[in-house]
Amino acid sequence: MSKFNKTIGLFKKSAMVGIAAALTLSLAACGGSSSNKESSSNSPVKIIITNGKGEIDAQFKQAAKDFMATNKNIQVEVDSVAVGDTLNVYDKLTASGKTVTMAMFDPYSALNKYKDVGIDLSKEKWNADTNDALKDSSGQVIGFPFAVEGMGLVYNQKVLDKAVGGTFDPFTINTQDKLKALLDKMKASGIQYPIAYQTEAWSVGNHYSSLFLDQADDPNTIVDQLKSGTFDYTKNAVWNGYYDTMDILASKAYNKYGARPLGQYYDAAHVAVGKGDSAILFNGDWAFDSLHAVAGDTFGFMPIPIDNNADNPLNNKIAVGPTQVLVINKKASVAQQDAAKKFLNWLVYDQKGKDFVVNKAQVISAFKNNSNKVTNPLGVAISNAIAQGKTMPFSTNYINAGDWPTTIGPEVQKYIAKQESRADLAKAFENYYKSHQQ
Amino acid sequence: MKHRKKALANWGNAVLFLGPTTIFFAITVLVPFIYGIYLTLNKMDTPSDPLVFSGILNYVNAIKDADFWSSLWLTLKFVVATVFFVNLVGFGLAYLVTSGIRIQNSMRTAYFTPNLIGGLVLGYIWQFVFVQSLPAMGEKLGIEWLKLGWLGDPHMAFWALVIVTIWQTSGYMMIIFIAGLISIPRDLIEAATIDGAGPFRRLVNVTLPLMVPSFVVTIFLSLKNAFMVYDLNFSLTKGGPFNSTLMVSMHVVNKAFIESNYGTGQAEAIILFIIVAVVTGIQVYSSKKMEVEA
Numbered sequence: 001m002s003k004f005n006k007t008i009g010l011f012k013k014s015a016m017v018g019i020a021a022a023l024t025l026s027l028a029a030c031g032g033s034s035s036n037k038e039s040s041s042n043s044p045v046k047i048i049i050t051n052g053k054g055e056i057d058a059q060f061k062q063a064a065k066d067f068m069a070t071n072k073n074i075q076v077e078v079d080s081v082a083v084g085d086t087l088n089v090y091d092k093l094t095a096s097g098k099t100v101t102m103a104m105f106d107p108y109s110a111l112n113k114y115k116d117v118g119i120d121l122s123k124e125k126w127n128a129d130t131n132d133a134l135k136d137s138s139g140q141v142i143g144f145p146f147a148v149e150g151m152g153l154v155y156n157q158k159v160l161d162k163a164v165g166g167t168f169d170p171f172t173i174n175t176q177d178k179l180k181a182l183l184d185k186m187k188a189s190g191i192q193y194p195i196a197y198q199t200e201a202w203s204v205g206n207h208y209s210s211l212f213l214d215q216a217d218d219p220n221t222i223v224d225q226l227k228s229g230t231f232d233y234t235k236n237a238v239w240n241g242y243y244d245t246m247d248i249l250a251s252k253a254y255n256k257y258g259a260r261p262l263g264q265y266y267d268a269a270h271v272a273v274g275k276g277d278s279a280i281l282f283n284g285d286w287a288f289d290s291l292h293a294v295a296g297d298t299f300g301f302m303p304i305p306i307d308n309n310a311d312n313p314l315n316n317k318i319a320v321g322p323t324q325v326l327v328i329n330k331k332a333s334v335a336q337q338d339a340a341k342k343f344l345n346w347l348v349y350d351q352k353g354k355d356f357v358v359n360k361a362q363v364i365s366a367f368k369n370n371s372n373k374v375t376n377p378l379g380v381a382i383s384n385a386i387a388q389g390k391t392m393p394f395s396t397n398y399i400n401a402g403d404w405p406t407t408i409g410p411e412v413q414k415y416i417a418k419q420e421s422r423a424d425l426a427k428a429f430e431n432y433y434k435s436h437q438q
Numbered sequence: 439m440k441h442r443k444k445a446l447a448n449w450g451n452a453v454l455f456l457g458p459t460t461i462f463f464a465i466t467v468l469v470p471f472i473y474g475i476y477l478t479l480n481k482m483d484t485p486s487d488p489l490v491f492s493g494i495l496n497y498v499n500a501i502k503d504a505d506f507w508s509s510l511w512l513t514l515k516f517v518v519a520t521v522f523f524v525n526l527v528g529f530g531l532a533y534l535v536t537s538g539i540r541i542q543n544s545m546r547t548a549y550f551t552p553n554l555i556g557g558l559v560l561g562y563i564w565q566f567v568f569v570q571s572l573p574a575m576g577e578k579l580g581i582e583w584l585k586l587g588w589l590g591d592p593h594m595a596f597w598a599l600v601i602v603t604i605w606q607t608s609g610y611m612m613i614i615f616i617a618g619l620i621s622i623p624r625d626l627i628e629a630a631t632i633d634g635a636g637p638f639r640r641l642v643n644v645t646l647p648l649m650v651p652s653f654v655v656t657i658f659l660s661l662k663n664a665f666m667v668y669d670l671n672f673s674l675t676k677g678g679p680f681n682s683t684l685m686v687s688m689h690v691v692n693k694a695f696i697e698s699n700y701g702t703g704q705a706e707a708i709i710l711f712i713i714v715a716v717v718t719g720i721q722v723y724s725s726k727k728m729e730v731e732a
Contacts, residue, residue: 262678263590263591263678264589264676406692406697
């Protein structure tokens with residue numbers, strides 16, 4: 001019976017499609033003399049989307065096909081950046097004379113280098129379902145948050161459960177003293193070095209050393225002070241607090257590499273935490289693959305406590321924010337812009353769109369209405385933190401992630417290796433903002 | 439008439455044999471090189487920026503860039519260390535595997551093999567050795583200075599780069615030296631032996647002078663390789679710790695692509711090219727003079 005209904009349904013549907021097609025054909029025949037291509041509905045709108053995450057190229061192209069299956073009047077071309085390519089695929093296409101309809105940028109580029117590209121997206125429906133839409137300095141939404149990521153102290157649940165004798169709750173560690181007590185407990189439970197601190201320049205620089213920007217609700221206010229030279233690093237409690245905690249993380253007492261804290265330990269540190277020889281390191285959700293964890297082991301994030309005030313919001317939150325945003329190009333035609341907007345809505349509200357973002361591309365969704373969960377336990381920890389409201393801005397989005405690995409990063413490394421004092425480090429920050437931001 | 443026909447035929451032959459090579463050389467080397475020089479006269483942040491003529495501003499910026507000169511100085515030290523050791527080890531190996539010991543053919547293969555592994559892969563392999571294997575050995579055998587990873591100390595990281603370069607390239611130089619060694623006429627060696635020269639005398643007074651053509655080639659290759667080192671630098675130390683092993687090629691790439699200062703980076707690349715061309719030119723010219731006839 002139901003099969004019969006379905007057949008009738010199908011028949012009905014195809015009849016309707018047929019009628020619609022006939023109508024459009026006759027309409028098109030009437031308007032045959034019209035020179036405006038955009039208004040004729042039977043020539044599909046072609047849009048170009050650039051994908052900045054080369055690793056999900058195949059999934060993105062499949063998603064475009066799925067989208068086109070239900071939006072037959074739109075043709076989507078996806079161009080992905082090659083993994084590790086330094087030149088944005090947007091630049092390449094633009095240089096070759098094409099108009100990219102929608103481009104994927106990292107938020108800093110979207111707000112700086114490409115600040116003139118995007119159209120206003122403030123009126124889009126999806127703004128109600130996310131906190132991570134990218135706004136420019138005038139408060140206008142210009143970026144659709146495609147992927148969010150987060151960072152904090154990655155921990156191995158099994159080791160910490162054993163150390164605390166029960167289920168470890170990461171948000172109980174909200175003071176430096178509690179962190180130290182936890183580390184001591186771990187040592188007592190047989191973990192010689194609880195921390196495996198990897199000190200890549202981008203990690204200690206771009207990620208860790210930007211966290212102090214979160215002391216203001218809007219990190220831009222601190223960035224403005226840095227640029228104008230009015231920020232006093234050495235007297236700032238939060239800035240110092242982060243380096244006090246860094247001293248703990250890198251110390252000989254707790255850090256596996258404490259005797260020589262620098263030196264390409266990324267892989268070794270992750271494997272140590274993954275196996276449970278150590279249990280804590282500082283990184284983001286992308287760290288999971290490097291952990292080479294035994295299937296079924298859980299990992300999560302704990303906040304980085306920077307003082308002994310348990311009510312300090314910085315001690316209770318992890319940094320989460322968009323790391324890739326989609327921007328619609330002003331130079332595209334209105335029809336193309338509308339088609340791109342449709343694609344964004346499809347990503348947020350269509351089952352297939354939601355499925356693509358989270359299940360297929362394994363990207364953490366910035367949207368509350370997407371209940372899918374990634375398989376990466378660190379990604380799950382981030383979506384849980386988003387759900388509980390325990391997140392603060394992803395501070396790296398407010399610095400120039402391009403040159404920090406060669407400018408600030410090495411300075412922080414010198415500080416870790418005790419080659420320079422904290423005052424020297426403050427000086428390095430000052431000089432950087434003097435010479436790099438006019 | 440006949441003369442003219444011959445000239446035409448010669449010209450035709452030249453085009454036939456040299457033409458394709460010349461065209462490919464022009465497309466892949468000459469044209470990009472000249473275009474590259476033209477780009478340095480423009481202000482560009484990324485390679486796809488519109489060209490805005492800025493005169494020699496990029497060169498002024500490049501010369502003012504203190505980090506460029508310090509990375510060049512570091513590269514010079516690296517050049518001295520690797521050219522010396524690569525040739526020493528390469529020659530030593532070649533001498534060993536032409537001395538007539540029993541497994542010399544398989545030894546030749548073994549010493550050459552590291553050269554077949556690309557610099558990037560090699561860097562990651564040796565990273566494992568310096569960060570994990572050696573410290574583990576230090577731990578087991580109680581050797582204090584081996585217990586810590588090499589790549590965290592500026593001096594040890596530098597020598598790590600040198601060691602891996604020696605390991606990688608001396609096998610290749612060995613092949614060139616072997617070709618030189620077996621082309622030395624046996625009668626000269628025999629004559630020297632009859633005249634009462636010992637093995638050391640024979641090496642210094644007969645073999646080495648006849649090996650100068652090989653040295654011209656190997657020193658040129660190792661000089662150029664050392665000046666242009668990038669892949670190994672990238673994969674083994676990434677310029678760290680705190681930029682202390684950042685060689686000049688890496689600095690140029692960082693300048694142009696990471697710090698988005700393409701014009702200046704390109705100008706630095708041209709300056710580097712001139713320096714390397716002058717140094718290797720002097721080397722080839724002066725060592726050619728040392729060649730002797732057998």
